[in-house]
Amino acid sequence: MICEQIQPKLYLIADGESPKNDVAQVETHLVHCQECKSFYDGLMLENQSLSAALVVRYLPESEIRHLEARVLKQIAPPLPAVIIERVASLLDRLFGVVLVLVPYSVMLLLQVDTTTMSEKIAKSLGTGTDLFNFTLNVAVVILTTTLMIIYRNSVSWLSDKIAKGGVSSC
Numbered sequence: 001m002i003c004e005q006i007q008p009k010l011y012l013i014a015d016g017e018s019p020k021n022d023v024a025q026v027e028t029h030l031v032h033c034q035e036c037k038s039f040y041d042g043l044m045l046e047n048q049s050l051s052a053a054l055v056v057r058y059l060p061e062s063e064i065r066h067l068e069a070r071v072l073k074q075i076a077p078p079l080p081a082v083i084i085e086r087v088a089s090l091l092d093r094l095f096g097v098v099l100v101l102v103p104y105s106v107m108l109l110l111q112v113d114t115t116t117m118s119e120k121i122a123k124s125l126g127t128g129t130d131l132f133n134f135t136l137n138v139a140v141v142i143l144t145t146t147l148m149i150i151y152r153n154s155v156s157w158l159s160d161k162i163a164k165g166g167v168s169s170c
Contacts, residue, residue: 003036006036007039103141
């Protein structure tokens, strides 16, 4: 037989899928042809390497549990951290609303008349009471804004500390 006819059959023989009569013919050819013999030896070496690579090795149960714990620790934070984060978020929203509503409600309670802000400015130049009310309203707005900025910065600082591993006591 010619090498071009044998080499396609070598793949089948190496995989164990060739008929018996082809195996006999190919083995006879391999005895006489060194080129086909080295090609066949290379195929068999590849098959052995692939078979060794496909061997499934099972990890012991303890290592699986350890690996599971490491993965879960990296994926999800522990439950107390999640609860703390949710409570902090709820308090953040509630306190933010209170922080805005209380000063403005005080401002509205102090403002009895229905004059506009521009009218108040015009009037404030003439009387001390209107100037006091206007100044008080402006002070309440400035105080509210300042408190919100301070509060938001401290909440974001605290939530960053919690996310990075907790807040240590000073």
